[in-house]
Amino acid sequence: MDATSPPDVGVQKRPSIAIILLFIIIAYPVLKVLYNVYFHPLSKIRGPLLHSASRIPYVLSLLKGWSVQDFQKLHQRYGPIVRVAPNEVSIAQPEVWNDVFQLRQYNEAVRHHHEFLKDPVWWQPHASATGRVANILTAIDPEHHARLRKVIAPAFTSRALKAQESFAQRYVNLLVERVREAAIASEDEIDMKDWFIFTTFDIFGDLGFGESFNCLQDSRYHPWVARIFGSVKAVVWVVSTRYWPALHSLLLMCIPPSIQEMANEHRRQIEDKVRRRMNYEVERPDVFSPLMTARRDGKSNNKLVAMTMDEIDALFSSLVNAASETTATTLTGTLNCLVQNPSIRNILATEIRGTFDDQSEINIDALRDLPYLNQVLKEGLRLCTPVPWVLPRQTPPEGAIVCGTFLPGGTSISTQAYTMNRNPEYWHDAESFLPERWAPEALTDKDSPFYKDRRDGFQPFLVGSRACLGQHLAWAELWLITAKLIWNFDFEQSKDPERRLKWETQKTFMLVETQPVWVKVRPRALA
Known part of the structure; x- marks a missing residue:
């Protein structure tokens, strides 16, 4: 076959790696949102769609300083337990003090207490004035x-x-x-x-x-x-x-x-x-x-x-x-x-x-x-x-x-x-x-x-x-x-x-x- 011969019709070009990566980059966040909204273990908890889909609305509220007022409005609309982010709920019900902050018995066989530990995203010591040493407020363990x-x-x-x-x-x-x-x-x-x-x-x-x-x-x-x-x-x-x-x-x-x-x-x-x-x-x-x-x-x-x-x-x-x-x-x-x-x-x-x-x-x-x-x-x-x-x-x-x-x-x-x-x-x-x-x-x-x-x-x-x-x-x-x-x-x-x-x-x-x-x-x- 010389250089002027037409390409073989039966041969198919494989998609390039760049196209595959582009597809993944576009598809992943879409699939992640769909999972968060419809298939996540918290999908049955009531809350606004955008908060369930992404952490972004939650963070924007924090950075603006209006999280307290925003959460109050969400509770007025959705009730005492609201899904405010894909993996987070906000609770405004008196029983939460006993259910979350007191020690609770979970395994009757071994009589083992489990605590609700502090979320490391917020409580893990950061590179601040006192380094990464936990104090009495930030200690998770x-x-x-x-x-x-x-x-x-x-x-x-x-x-x-x-x-x-x-x-x-x-x-x-x-x-x-x-x-x-x-x-x-x-x-x-x-x-x-x-x-x-x-x-x-x-x-x-x-x-x-x-x-x-x-x-x-x-x-x-x-x-x-x-x-x-x-x-x-x-x-x-x-x-x-x-x-x-x-x-x-x-x-x-x-x-x-x-x-x-x-x-x-x-x-x-x-x-x-x-x-x-x-x-x-x-x-x-x-x-x-x-x-x-x-x-x-x-x-x-x-x-x-x-x-x-x-x-x-x-x-x-x-x-x-x-x-x-x-x-x-x-x-x-x-x-x-x-x-x-x-x-x-x-x-x-x-x-x-x-x-x-x-x-x-x-x-x-x-x-x-x-x-x-x-x-x-x-x-x-x-x-x-x-x-x-x-x-x-x-x-x-x-x-x-x-x-x-x-x-x-x-x-x-x-x-x-x-x-x-x-x-x-x-x-x-x-x-x-x-x-x-x-x-x-x-x-x-x-x-x-x-x-x-x-x-x-x-x-x-x-x-x-x-x-x-x-x-x-x-x-x-x-x-x-x-x-x-x-x-x-x-x-x-x-x-x-x-x-x-x-x-x-x-x-x-x-x-x-x-x-x-x-x-x-x-x-x-x-x-």
Whole structure:
């Protein structure tokens, strides 16, 4: 056959490798979407089609900061259990606290407990200021978490709090002084959000590191504290890319040197403060004392009790935010509710001012049993939840029945506290600030409109082995700060409607991105 001969009709050309690869690239995502929507083990769980098909809508909601509000709308439409991503469900039903966060018996033959472990996408330590060392918040392994918690737990007991009260009192009194100065010096309104943040960070700075951040002393943010707030949003961006490993790796490579230097500086600040505290020769009843005791004791029962230095650094890197910002958020939200409801504010002022003749009489033991103060703070925690949604846990390998629905092994479950706390099916007049719903008679009087409120769904400090370790300290700060401010000052809502804070419009990046709460403050006229 010469070069001019026509090709043999019977010979068929094979498709090139490039065409095959192109077909696979196009077909794979289509087939993946079809599988997610129609054949995935979660395909029977109700939810929007786009969320079931792809993780993208979920991530976009997170990055915009509207996940809490978006999930609330999804629950209003689809019910208490919603499929929000191919392998994740969102639950807003009170039974979730017991079903997911408490230990459960699965295998009766071997009597073996299975836990819903934290989802590694969110909880696996990332390359941050403290490296990849797990701390008490991020530890996924239950035994690792139990060891860390055992070491630090003595610092957060009710007994320890009595010895620590003087630290809190000092900064709360300084807060009162600063607010009084600001109220006298200015005819304008005051943003109380910043003052709450100054106070809670200064308290933990002293309790944790043996030295305040001096936010109250200087009436401004410590540069390190300001950087901490900015880092929370960055963490959401970095963690969200973990759903696509290639994108995650690319993002980490693209982090500017200046950002990396900020992380390094944060690590150096932690290490410097921790080591200065370790060199104190005077014993202090603070958060650090149990760590020093554990390191002196060394080993117990052939198990390492003491934390390593890397673990201590990681612990305080997390606690400085968790123990401060959440309490400040609750205080901001509660005061905002009080100024919007003058009658409630007046009842609270009557209780506090009628109980104490002098500010020096206000202490934790005296405040612990003040009925209306506690009702106000619980209602503030309900409506202004400092942790609006609990980051995902995963079902054990064999799957589990959660809130009456079977979920296969490895399913991620996020818990929507914000949605539960505002669900009209669980709470009478759910969106209103009504402290009387927490009155004792509301629990026993069947004629009370609040009798059927689902108080079992209200868990601001979580439950189970991962319940908030610092809740006693948080309550102490809530009591002292609220009581002393109400005893000393009259607060009024901003006269400018544009300045009035509507809590529901705030964004959330794991924690609430709290906006200013502008109030008019008048020192109380004492006889």
